[in-house]
Amino acid sequence: MPVKKDVCSTGIEELDLKMSGGIPLGSTVLVTGCSGSGKTTLCMQFLFNGARKGERGVFFTITEPLFKLTKNLEGFAFYDKKLIESGMVNIIDLRIISERLGLDTEKYTVEDAGALLDILKDIADELDVKRLVMDSITALCYRLQTREMIRDFIFKLGTSLAVMKCTTLLTSEVPPQTFKFSQYEIEEFISDGIFFLGDVDRKGDLIRTFQVIKMRGTDHSRAKFALNISAQRGIELVPLLKSTEFESFLKR
Amino acid sequence: MVDAVIEGIRERVAAAIQVNQSVGIQVPENRHGDLLEAIFDSMSRNNTHTTWTFVTVSKTFDYLSKAFKEGTRNTNIKFIDCISRAAGISDVSTNCTYIESPVMLEKMILEILNNFKGMKRDLDKYIVIDSLSALMIYNEPEIIREFISLVMNKSRAENIHVVSILVEEEMDSNKLIQLNDKIIVLRDSFID
Numbered sequence: 001m002p003v004k005k006d007v008c009s010t011g012i013e014e015l016d017l018k019m020s021g022g023i024p025l026g027s028t029v030l031v032t033g034c035s036g037s038g039k040t041t042l043c044m045q046f047l048f049n050g051a052r053k054g055e056r057g058v059f060f061t062i063t064e065p066l067f068k069l070t071k072n073l074e075g076f077a078f079y080d081k082k083l084i085e086s087g088m089v090n091i092i093d094l095r096i097i098s099e100r101l102g103l104d105t106e107k108y109t110v111e112d113a114g115a116l117l118d119i120l121k122d123i124a125d126e127l128d129v130k131r132l133v134m135d136s137i138t139a140l141c142y143r144l145q146t147r148e149m150i151r152d153f154i155f156k157l158g159t160s161l162a163v164m165k166c167t168t169l170l171t172s173e174v175p176p177q178t179f180k181f182s183q184y185e186i187e188e189f190i191s192d193g194i195f196f197l198g199d200v201d202r203k204g205d206l207i208r209t210f211q212v213i214k215m216r217g218t219d220h221s222r223a224k225f226a227l228n229i230s231a232q233r234g235i236e237l238v239p240l241l242k243s244t245e246f247e248s249f250l251k252r
Numbered sequence: 253m254v255d256a257v258i259e260g261i262r263e264r265v266a267a268a269i270q271v272n273q274s275v276g277i278q279v280p281e282n283r284h285g286d287l288l289e290a291i292f293d294s295m296s297r298n299n300t301h302t303t304w305t306f307v308t309v310s311k312t313f314d315y316l317s318k319a320f321k322e323g324t325r326n327t328n329i330k331f332i333d334c335i336s337r338a339a340g341i342s343d344v345s346t347n348c349t350y351i352e353s354p355v356m357l358e359k360m361i362l363e364i365l366n367n368f369k370g371m372k373r374d375l376d377k378y379i380v381i382d383s384l385s386a387l388m389i390y391n392e393p394e395i396i397r398e399f400i401s402l403v404m405n406k407s408r409a410e411n412i413h414v415v416s417i418l419v420e421e422e423m424d425s426n427k428l429i430q431l432n433d434k435i436i437v438l439r440d441s442f443i444d
Contacts, residue, residue: 202355203390226358233366238358239402243395 007218008131008167011049012042014225014237015210023193024217028158028168030137030187033197034176038208038229040069041076042195043133043169045234048078050131051088057131058090058123062139066093078234090127094140108143113153121160130166137170138183147186154190177201181213192216197227200240210237261290261438265415268434269378274404274414276384276432281419283438284310284383291380291415292323299328302376305367307332307360309386310419312341313348330367334360335386354390357399364403368412379407383417404432 007022016022023029033039047057061069069091073079083089097119103112124132134140134157141150154170161168170191172182181188181196188194194213199206208227212220225237268275279287288311295304306329308316313333317324324331324347331348338353349363368377381387381403387396400416407414416432 205353205355207356207358228359228362230362236362236366238362238365241357241395241398241402243392243398 008050008055009053010046011052012045012235012237015235018212018221018223018225018237019215020219023167023215026162026165026167027192027216028154028161028170028190029193029195029215030172030181030191031169031195031197032172032174032181032188034174034178034199037197037199038210038227038235039171039173039197040064040072040135041229042197042235043135043171044073045076045078046169047089047131047133048080048083051083052080054088055130056088056090056127057133058092058127058129059133059135060092060094060120061135062094063136066091075231076234077232087127090129092123094134106143107145108149109145110149113144113149117153117156117160120157124161124164124166129164132161132166132168133171134168135171136173137187138173141184141187147184150184150186151190154187158190158192207240209240258286258290258293261287262294264436265290266294268436269413269415272413272433273408274416274432274434276416276418276435278418278420278435278437280438284417284419287417287438288316288382289320291382292320295329295378295380296323296326299326301374302328302378303368303371304329304378304380305332305364306330306380306382307334307364308382309334309354309390310383312336312339312343313345313350314341314343317345332360332363332367338390354387357387357391357395361399361402361406365406365410368410373411377410377412379403379412379414381414381416383419385417385419 006025008025009016009022031039031042044059047059050057084091098116101115101119103116108116137154144150144153158168170187172187174180174183176199181194193215196211196213198209200209208229210225210227212222224240226240228236228238230236265275265277277287295306308331312335313324313331314336316331323329327347329347332351333348334351334354336343337350351359351363364379371377384396384400387399404414
């Protein structure tokens with residue numbers, strides 16, 4: 001597939017095809033899903049695929065310790081330790097940054113949020129990253145005390161990174177079997193795009209699903225796909241058999 | 253007599269698959285074993301120019317490898333076992349991909365297509381699904397219909413031939429087999 005210049009290819013072929021080549025450069029995309037839906041894997045694959053093309057990336061984690069995160073990645077073929085060692089993929093624990101900045105780790109004041117935003121922008125700028133992941137924005141929003149602070153934080157982060165032509169994925173945690181995009185119901189309105197990772201129950205077995213809900217600035221499919229996570233190939237998409245939807249609906 | 257019957261079935265299947273993109277074979281339960289033997293015989297021949305993916309829902313890969321030793325060791329034949337994991341069998345084989353459950357139809361499609369990825373275009377490529385009736389034990393007929401339609405559409409696009417088996421005693425509906433270009437109905441009277 002020819003790569004368009006103004007898009008950021010995820011490197012996941014079927015996903016890029018659904019978005020006319022990739023995510024529009026500099027977009028902020030919400031990657032929404034429940035626990036175990038594949039959010040972190042998708043984001044990591046996005047970073048490693050970018051690094052292979054020479055695009056530096058950074059992954060900010062708030063939910064998982066670094067050693068656990070990298071250990072989980074080791075089984076995937078897309079994972080390459082050398083890309084981490086060479087600084088093409090940077091994995092940073094945001095809690096450590098917060099501590100170093102002297103921020104209250106549980107609740108951020110407006111000033112705290114401003115300081116954190118500045119440091120995130122500085123890191124992105126200094127490393128000259130073209131891809132950034134925040135895992136998860138839900139955990140970060142939990143520390144911001146009002147809806148206004150959440151809106152302001154995401155808006156400012158997205159705008160600053162867009163200027164740097166850095167494409168950003170923010171993971172959003174939602175309860176299972178719900179068609180909800182975020183915990184605070186603000187995140188989706190500020191984001192340029194939404195990837196919705198869900199699951200359907202088929203005879204008691206859970207089938208992972210994937211849907212592009214919105215993606216500003218490009219034609220994209222809104223069809224629902226089955227998502228598979230393979231050690232060899234990472235994230236794979238295939239059309240979801242529609243009878244599944246009907247069965248799930250009847251169960252509800 | 254038995255060898256002649258198996259050879260007869262093999263020739264019928266081989267001739268039909270050369271002409272048609274997809275062939276459905278309807279077989280009585282008591283002749284299912286003969287049909288499998290004929291298909292394994294077919295798969296083992298001319299293996300320099302052919303490649304096969306055998307999707308098993310009716311017998312475990314372990315059973316097949318004991319019953320058809322040579323056929324299951326052939327590197328041109330890849331297996332997708334959809335029932336061992338669901339039955340709690342945790343065998344591992346380099347020649348076989350195990351699907352956790354026979355209801356994970358999309359995963360089956362992915363594994364089938366991945367088996368053919370990167371292969372030379374001039375290879376003769378075949379998929380055998382054994383069987384649609386066994387899939388219907390675990391899934392609703394509507395979803396199997398959708399599954400087989402998707403497999404056939406994808407296969408046509410990739411120039412892959414599909415052989416699907418329907419065991420008469422297990423089937424709730426014969427509508428599924430009608431999706432094929434050609435249908436072979438094997439009967440006791442024909443075989444005996």
